[in-house]
Amino acid sequence: xxxxxxxxKNNTIWVVLIGFFILAAILSPNFLTWTNIKSxxxxxxxxxxxxxxxxxxxxxxxxxxxxxxxxALSSCIIAxxxxxxxxxxxxxxxxxxxxxxxxxxxxxxxxxVGAFNGCCVAYLxxxxxxxxxxxxxxxxxxxxxxxxxxxxxxxxxxxxxxGQGMVFGVIPVLVLIFAIMLCISGFMLNFTRFGKNxxxxxxxxxxxxVAGINVEFNQMCVFIFSSVxxxxxxxxxxxxxxxGNSAFGQSYELDAIAAATVGGxxxxxxxxxxxxxIAGVLILGIVKNIMLLIGINAYWQNIVKGAxxxxxxxxxxxxxxxxx
Amino acid sequence: MSEYILQxxxxxxxxxxxxxxxxxxxxxxxxxxxxxxxxxxxxKSTLMKCLIGIYHKTSGTIIxxxxxxxxxxxxxxxxxxxxxxxxxxSPVLERSxxxxxxxxxxxxxxxxxxxxxxxxxxxxxxxxxxxxxxDPDELMKxxxxxxxxxxxxxxxxxxxxxxxxMDEPTSSLxxxxxxxxxxxxxxxxxxxxxxxxxxxxxxxxxxxxDDVTVFRDGAWVGQEEVKNITMDKLITMMVGRELDExxxxxxxxxxxxxxxxxxxxxxxxxxxVSFELHRGEILGFAGLVGAGRSExxxxxxxxxxxxxxxxxxxxxxxxxKSPVDAISNGIGFLTEDRRAKGIVxxxxxxxxxxxxxxKTYGTPLNHRKIRQDTQxxxxxxxxxxxxxxxxxxxxxxGNQQKVLVARALLNDPEILIVDEPTxxxxxxxxxxxxxxxxxxAGQGKAVIMISSEMPEIMGMADRxxxxxxxxxxxxxxxxxxxxxxxxxxxxxx
Numbered sequence: 001x002x003x004x005x006x007x008x009k010n011n012t013i014w015v016v017l018i019g020f021f022i023l024a025a026i027l028s029p030n031f032l033t034w035t036n037i038k039s040x041x042x043x044x045x046x047x048x049x050x051x052x053x054x055x056x057x058x059x060x061x062x063x064x065x066x067x068x069x070x071x072a073l074s075s076c077i078i079a080x081x082x083x084x085x086x087x088x089x090x091x092x093x094x095x096x097x098x099x100x101x102x103x104x105x106x107x108x109x110x111x112x113v114g115a116f117n118g119c120c121v122a123y124l125x126x127x128x129x130x131x132x133x134x135x136x137x138x139x140x141x142x143x144x145x146x147x148x149x150x151x152x153x154x155x156x157x158x159x160x161x162x163g164q165g166m167v168f169g170v171i172p173v174l175v176l177i178f179a180i181m182l183c184i185s186g187f188m189l190n191f192t193r194f195g196k197n198x199x200x201x202x203x204x205x206x207x208x209x210v211a212g213i214n215v216e217f218n219q220m221c222v223f224i225f226s227s228v229x230x231x232x233x234x235x236x237x238x239x240x241x242x243x244g245n246s247a248f249g250q251s252y253e254l255d256a257i258a259a260a261t262v263g264g265x266x267x268x269x270x271x272x273x274x275x276x277x278i279a280g281v282l283i284l285g286i287v288k289n290i291m292l293l294i295g296i297n298a299y300w301q302n303i304v305k306g307a308x309x310x311x312x313x314x315x316x317x318x319x320x321x322x323x324x
Numbered sequence: 325m326s327e328y329i330l331q332x333x334x335x336x337x338x339x340x341x342x343x344x345x346x347x348x349x350x351x352x353x354x355x356x357x358x359x360x361x362x363x364x365x366x367x368k369s370t371l372m373k374c375l376i377g378i379y380h381k382t383s384g385t386i387i388x389x390x391x392x393x394x395x396x397x398x399x400x401x402x403x404x405x406x407x408x409x410x411x412x413x414s415p416v417l418e419r420s421x422x423x424x425x426x427x428x429x430x431x432x433x434x435x436x437x438x439x440x441x442x443x444x445x446x447x448x449x450x451x452x453x454x455x456x457x458x459d460p461d462e463l464m465k466x467x468x469x470x471x472x473x474x475x476x477x478x479x480x481x482x483x484x485x486x487x488x489x490m491d492e493p494t495s496s497l498x499x500x501x502x503x504x505x506x507x508x509x510x511x512x513x514x515x516x517x518x519x520x521x522x523x524x525x526x527x528x529x530x531x532x533x534d535d536v537t538v539f540r541d542g543a544w545v546g547q548e549e550v551k552n553i554t555m556d557k558l559i560t561m562m563v564g565r566e567l568d569e570x571x572x573x574x575x576x577x578x579x580x581x582x583x584x585x586x587x588x589x590x591x592x593x594x595x596x597v598s599f600e601l602h603r604g605e606i607l608g609f610a611g612l613v614g615a616g617r618s619e620x621x622x623x624x625x626x627x628x629x630x631x632x633x634x635x636x637x638x639x640x641x642x643x644x645k646s647p648v649d650a651i652s653n654g655i656g657f658l659t660e661d662r663r664a665k666g667i668v669x670x671x672x673x674x675x676x677x678x679x680x681x682x683k684t685y686g687t688p689l690n691h692r693k694i695r696q697d698t699q700x701x702x703x704x705x706x707x708x709x710x711x712x713x714x715x716x717x718x719x720x721x722g723n724q725q726k727v728l729v730a731r732a733l734l735n736d737p738e739i740l741i742v743d744e745p746t747x748x749x750x751x752x753x754x755x756x757x758x759x760x761x762x763x764x765a766g767q768g769k770a771v772i773m774i775s776s777e778m779p780e781i782m783g784m785a786d787r788x789x790x791x792x793x794x795x796x797x798x799x800x801x802x803x804x805x806x807x808x809x810x811x812x813x814x815x816x817x
């Protein structure tokens with residue numbers, strides 16, 4: 001019994017996840033169908049990719065509010081570069097670009113936006129909240145200007161495969177990409193200098209500086225990574241829905257921050273776990289899904305989501321308080 | 325009525341996995357200054373925190389003013405006449421001095437509005453009573469650390485407490501201010517206030533204290549009257565062993581010049597500083613708080629912008645823009661501000677040890693080698709911990725400092741700059757760090773040591789540079805060391 005208690009205490013998040021999973025299975029017979037689970041996974045993958053990026057920002061005591069707008073901007077860019085040659089109203093009538101190149105260009109735009117965020121935060125000492133709030137407005141407007149606020153449709157099948165295709169006929173490519181991003185992020189977090197540096201910066205940036213860590217450069221990299229993740233999210237959203245749209249990604253950054261937070265990324269910096277992010281994404285996804293399945297009013301969904309986020313932080317704070 | 329104002333009996337405090345207090349006792353009489361001594365981690369601060377309601381004791385009884393108490397909050401302790409001056413100050417920097425003093429108990433004009441005029445007057449009265457000369461309207465952030473300390477002391481006095489607890493109150497005060505503090509303490513004592521005085525500084529204990537209680541490893545060792553005890557006896561009680569030599573200085577060969585600093589300027593507190601450092605030498609930097617010693621070293625280490633001057637190592641000019649450059653040029657630095665600039669509290673000992681040398685472990689990081697190195701270095705300098713995965717915030721100050729020393733050594737620096745390396749750490753750890761520094765010098769490395777403790781710097785240094793308000797005012801060879809001479813240079817006379 002003691003062992004069980006200890007296990008629950010150390011793995012609260014997984015116990016909660018399993019609890020929600022069982023609850024969902026009991027509440028709705030449709031929950032445990034492969035179609036439903038696949039759809040949950042695919043929907044949450046994009047938020048999840050954003051969350052893996054934003055986790056880094058939060059870990060280094062920052063945040064990234066521009067991620068949602070970045071999704072919109074990058075969905076428009078990738079869509080404009082990969083429209084079918086047969087479509088008569090293409091944005092670039094003479095363009096014939098390999099998909100991989102289009103994706104790279106989009107990610108590069110993400111990197112540039114991230115570098116801008118990083119510059120503001122690391123070198124100009126603008127608080128991350130303000131810097132990324134500014135970029136949020138700028139990116140959204142840039143997407144609207146770029147597309148005149150019209151959707152960009154008729155995308156090449158090669159791109160759509162990223163969002164709709166299956167590997168071996170069962171695993172959605174989207175989910176696979178999420179898994180790869182998790183692996184990359186987890187690897188960086190635990191096995192590279194960069195990861196250790198960011199942990200130290202989040203834990204005590206002054207100590208990190210004295211220890212010979214280039215704090216500014218590492219912060220910059222964090223914001224670049226976060227924005228590249230968001231750009232990738234935008235590419236995948238365009239691929240999944242078959243259009244680019246400047247209205248995409250509304251409040252995605254908040255969902256991603258919520259997922260990272262529920263997953264135990266501490267708002268006071270210096271604490272993060274990649275497995276926590278997975279669990280956080282899944283918990284919020286299951287809650288959203290189950291309420292949809294049993295037909296709860298959409299407004300209520302946000303109330304529940306809000307309560308879960310606050311509850312998660314309360315738990316986190318209590319844990320810290322007990323340690324001190 | 326009992327002769328004691330405070331009696332703590334059989335106090336036990338357990339933290340998860342650690343028994344910090346193993347049934348200790350403390351008897352304090354009114355109108356006496358009672359010293360509480362012991363190595364770091366002995367449980368002094370823990371006991372005080374149990375008393376004022378920051379921690380809650382696991383068992384035991386506290387009798388204060390003839391009744392049993394167990395305060396839930398510090399507020400309750402304050403209201404009952406027990407105040408504490410903490411080792412780490414936490415002022416509200418953006419507000420004025422008087423607002424800080426009366427925080428949470430401002431005089432009110434009516435039920436809604438604060439009476440600012442009265443508050444200012446009350447502050448002035450309080451300060452004049454204590455002979456403190458600080459403008460009540462000044463913002464806290466514009467004060468020096470020692471001024472903040474005086475404000476904190478005034479605040480504690482203003483509660484009209486029966487017991488005032490002082491945890492290392494002199495750590496950031498200049499000699500003159502210490503004298504001032506002692507006058508205040510004597511005044512309070514004569515009024516019948518009991519003072520619990522926590523300090524590592526022997527001379528202070530013998531100067532100001534009446535009784536002394538010694539703890540070791542969370543247990544009570546003994547209580548004596550100060551006039552009946554010798555310094556050697558006290559040290560023996562604290563460490564449980566005879567310390568035959570505090571400063572194991574070994575004579576070693578002084579080699580060529582390794583570092584040459586020419587005409588260095590950086591901000592207000594580094595004005596045209598020049599000096600040379602030799603291999604195998606421990607170069608002491610003496611001076612009072614605010615003399616610009618730390619600032620000079622931070623400038624050399626790339627933490628401050630250098631506005632003028634040159635730094636040469638082995639005759640080659642260095643261009644140091646940041647600590648990254650300094651470390652890659654073989655300079656190691658141990659900061660004076662362990663908590664703010666040293667440790668990353670929520671990370672493990674292991675992560676803290678290797679923080680400066682991550683480059684050497686490749687990608688992916690070689691975790692096995694990381695653990696090996698941590699074991700080796702932390703073992704070599706005797707860091708006491710159950711495991712290297714323990715969070716560094718759970719260690720005592722002395723052990724945290726040792727981890728930081730390990731961090732610096734892991735880079736194998738040719739020049740090691742240590743700033744107040746033994747501030748606030750216990751006698752045992754102190755001796756260990758001293759012998760380590762001597763050993764490093766013996767290996768032909770060069771050490772710069774800043775210290776405000778006269779016996780330490782006189783015991784350890786081969787040569788000494790004295791600074792006063794950013795200027796080098798004197799340089800002394802070992803055979804010329806003399807307390808009065810150093811003090812003369814340090815005060816700029």
